[in-house]
Amino acid sequence: MPPPVREDQQLDAVRREVRGFLAEQVAAGAFEPAVDSWLSGWDVGFTRSLAERGWLGMTVPTEYGGHGRTFLERFVVTEELLAAGAPVAAHWISDRQVAPNLLRFGSERLKREYLPRIVTGEVFFAIGMSEPDSGSDLAGVRTRAERVDGGWRVRGTKLWTSGAHVADAFIALVRTSPPGEERHDGLSQLLVRLDSPGVEIRPVISANGSHHFNEVHLDEVVVPDDHVVGEIGAGWHQVTSELAFERSGPERFLSTYQLAKALVGSLEPAEAGRITGRLAGLHQMSLSIAAALQRGERADVPAALVKVLGTVLEGDIAELADLATPSGETGDVAALTRRAVQQRPGFTLRGGTNEILRGVIARGLGMR
Numbered sequence: 272m273p274p275p276v277r278e279d280q281q282l283d284a285v286r287r288e289v290r291g292f293l294a295e296q297v298a299a300g301a302f303e304p305a306v307d308s309w310l311s312g313w314d315v316g317f318t319r320s321l322a323e324r325g326w327l328g329m330t331v332p333t334e335y336g337g338h339g340r341t342f343l344e345r346f347v348v349t350e351e352l353l354a355a356g357a358p359v360a361a362h363w364i365s366d367r368q369v370a371p372n373l374l375r376f377g378s379e380r381l382k383r384e385y386l387p388r389i390v391t392g393e394v395f396f397a398i399g400m401s402e403p404d405s406g407s408d409l410a411g412v413r414t415r416a417e418r419v420d421g422g423w424r425v426r427g428t429k430l431w432t433s434g435a436h437v438a439d440a441f442i443a444l445v446r447t448s449p450p451g452e453e454r455h456d457g458l459s460q461l462l463v464r465l466d467s468p469g470v471e472i473r474p475v476i477s478a479n480g481s482h483h484f485n486e487v488h489l490d491e492v493v494v495p496d497d498h499v500v501g502e503i504g505a506g507w508h509q510v511t512s513e514l515a516f517e518r519s520g521p522e523r524f525l526s527t528y529q530l531a532k533a534l535v536g537s538l539e540p541a542e543a544g545r546i547t548g549r550l551a552g553l554h555q556m557s558l559s560i561a562a563a564l565q566r567g568e569r570a571d572v573p574a575a576l577v578k579v580l581g582t583v584l585e586g587d588i589a590e591l592a593d594l595a596t597p598s599g600e601t602g603d604v605a606a607l608t609r610r611a612v613q614q615r616p617g618f619t620l621r622g623g624t625n626e627i628l629r630g631v632i633a634r635g636l637g638m639r
Contacts, residue, residue, distance in 0.1 A: 272573050273563035275555055282347050289351040292324065297355070304356030304529045306610040309522045310433055311483045312358030319392040327366050328390030331374065336387030346521070346561035350554070353525040360434060360483070365389045365396040368516040369442060376501030376509050381462060397435040399443030399463060399487065400510065403428055408627070409444060409510065410454040414489065416445040416461060422495040423447070423461060428488050431621070435485040436472050440464050444510050447503050458506030462498040463489070479613045511571055518622050519560040519574030524553040524581030526618065527588040530607040534592050542591070549584050553577060572635030575628040582618040582625060589615045
C-alpha cells in the first residue's frame with residue numbers, strides 16, 4: 272500500500288463544507304439517504320447542484336473547464352457524499368473514471384468536447400467493458416471493431432452497463448486485431464455515443480424489479496477516428512489504468528454505510544468495534560491511494576486490495592443487519608436492510624470479481 276497520509280486543515284474545511292451542504296439537503300427533503308446510491312441514485316438535478324459548487328471535475332485542469340484541485344480534496348467530497356447516501360449515480364462514472372481516462376489518453380479534441388460538460392453535469396457516461404460471455408475476464412472481449420473509411424465499424428454486446436439507458440456515451444473496450452502471444456493484445460478503446468445508429472439498449476431488470484443495468488447491443492455502429500481513446504492496440508494498458516480509479520474509491524466500502532451507522536448501536540460491542548475498525552482502515556487505505564494518484568503513481572494493485580476488502584465488508588454489514596432485523600419489520604432501517612441484502616450478490620462482482628482481483632493482487636506481490 273502507499274504510505275499513510277493525514278488530513279490537514281484544508282481537507283477538514285472541505286469535509287465540513289460538504290457535510291453542512293448535505294445536512295441542509297436532507298433537512299429540505301432533497302433526497303432520502305440510501306444504500307448503493309452511487310449505482311442507482313440517478314438525479315441530474317442533484318448532480319448539477321454539486322457542479323454549481325465546484326464538486327464535479329475537481330481534478331480536471333482549469334484549461335478544460337475543471338477546478339484543478341487535488342485527488343485528496345476530491346476524495347473528501349466523494350466520501351462525504353457516499354456516507355450520506357446521496358444520489359450521485361448520474362455523474363459517478365463520468366467523474367470517477369472517464370474524466371481521468373480522457374485526461375491521460377484522450378486526444379485534444381475529445382478533451383475539449385467532453386471534459387467541460389462532465390464538469391458542468393451536462394454529459395453522462397456508462398461503462399462499456401463487460402460482456403455476456405467474458406464477465407470479469409476482459410481479455411476475453413469479443414466485441415469487434417473493423418477499419419472503415421474514416422473510422423471503425425463495431426459489432427458486439429456489452430452487459431451490466433449501469434445507467435446506459437439514460438447516459439449519453441460509454442468508452443467501449445473492443446478488439447481491433449486478433450490476440451497475439453498475450454490474450455490482451457489487440458484491444459482498443461472507442462468512445463461510443465449511445466444515440467448512434469445501430470445502438471440498441473435492452474433493460475436488465477433485477478430480481479427486486481429495479482432497473483439500472485442494461486445490455487447494449489452494437490450492430491454495425493460506426494465510430495469516427497476522432498473518437499478513438501488513446502492508441503489502437505493499447506486498450507489493455509489503458510483499461511487497467513482506468514480500473515484503478517474504478518476500484519480504489521470509497522464507494523467500495525461505503526455503499527452500506529447508512530445501514531452500518533443505524534446498525535452499530537444495536538450490535539455487541541466487540542462486533543461494533545470490528546465493523547468500525549474495518550471502516551476506519553479502509554478509509555485510510557483509500558485516502559492513501561488518492562494521495563498516490565495525486566503523485567502520479569500507479570495504484571492498480573492497492574486499488575484491487577481496497578475493492579476486495581471493502582466489498583466483503585459491505586456484504587458482512589448486509590448480513591449482520593439481516594440477522595438483526597425481525598421478519599416483517601418496517602421503517603427506514605428495515606428498508607435499508609432489504610436493499611442491502613438484495614444488492615449484496617453484486618458487491619463482490621462489479622468492478623471485477625473478488626476472485627479475479629485476488630489474482631491481480633497475487634501477481635502484483637510476485638506470488639504468482
